[in-house]
Amino acid sequence: MEKKIAVILGDGIGPEVTQQSIKVLNAIAHRFGHVFHYNYGIMGADAIDKTGNPLPDETIATCLDSDAILFGAIGHPKYDNDPTAKVRPEQGLLKLRKELQLFANIRPITTYHALHHLSPLKAKQLKGIDFVIFRELTGGIYFGKKELSEDQTRASDDCVYTKPEIERVAHLAFQYAQKRKKKLTLVDKANVLETSRLWRKVIQEIAAQYADVTVDYMFVDNAAMQIILNPAQFDVVLTENMFGDIISDEASVLSGSLGLLPSASVGNKTALFEPIHGSYPQAAGKDIANPLGSILSAAMMLDHFGLANEAHAVREAVSWTLSHGFVSKDVDPINNYATTAIGDLIADHIERHRDGGRRSSNASLNQSTII
């Protein structure tokens, strides 16, 4: 298979973690006989420094002309600490999500037995965790009208959702639930917010089309508690943009580190794959960041291409590093390995299993996946 992949390294640790994914993708290409072409684009603080624009038009064109986008991270402290900045790195990512209509952000929450002892939660709570957060990504308070009064003493952010915006992400989430444990939990704040009441109404309507899926409804404050108290109860969690942003960082604690979690953002155009972590500027350039969030995002990209065996080979190699203690500093502050070393180990592991592994052409079987 031949694929064009747009690569946006971004800010902070983005470049170093994404480079490990490219190593891993090259190992996959070599082992399974594929060709991946990488086309680089810039975005974020990096792009502001170079062009004054957090998302240059050329980057959008590169993304639209590719089969998938691999993205690192975005953000820089010089903007975080300057609330008056007119141009911000994050505007680049938000604009890209909107331009490509990446309305569904899929964030699987996986735990690894080898890391249980490092989790702040007791083993009892970690049993049976396997859920996926479907976060709506192009609506809500992130994209509503923003205002600051002239005297700068009053500000507002509108939270708006339309029925079609809710329906399109909800259908994907229901279909995903059908392939899993057939349970969908809508997380909202319907006791207070009008937008949440619209979400509930639309989900109740759609639920009738998915009779095999059990639906339950949970207020976001309760969900924040349940994710820690009884995370095994969840299968597919569907929620709006801002709640999804917050609860997915919270859920990452279950895996042991925010650095482990991948995501896929899908819509009608090119899909984007990125770790859920931020740019972690304190670690940038130090070769200490966790590359697994990015590498597992690359695995989701392979699934999206219909390459299930290849995606499995990446996940298997990742589990192998974790069970052998080849982990980065965020996972184990005492015994740890460099970002590049972990990337090399995973790429080597994939290559070494070259002969033992099955050569796949599952694309020709036309295996369809949502991501």
Ligand code: IPM
């Ligand atoms: C994420 C990030 C982004 C978001 C930021 C960088 C704009 O936190 O992808 O979760 O809030 O969506």
Ligand code: MN
């Ligand atoms: Mn976030």
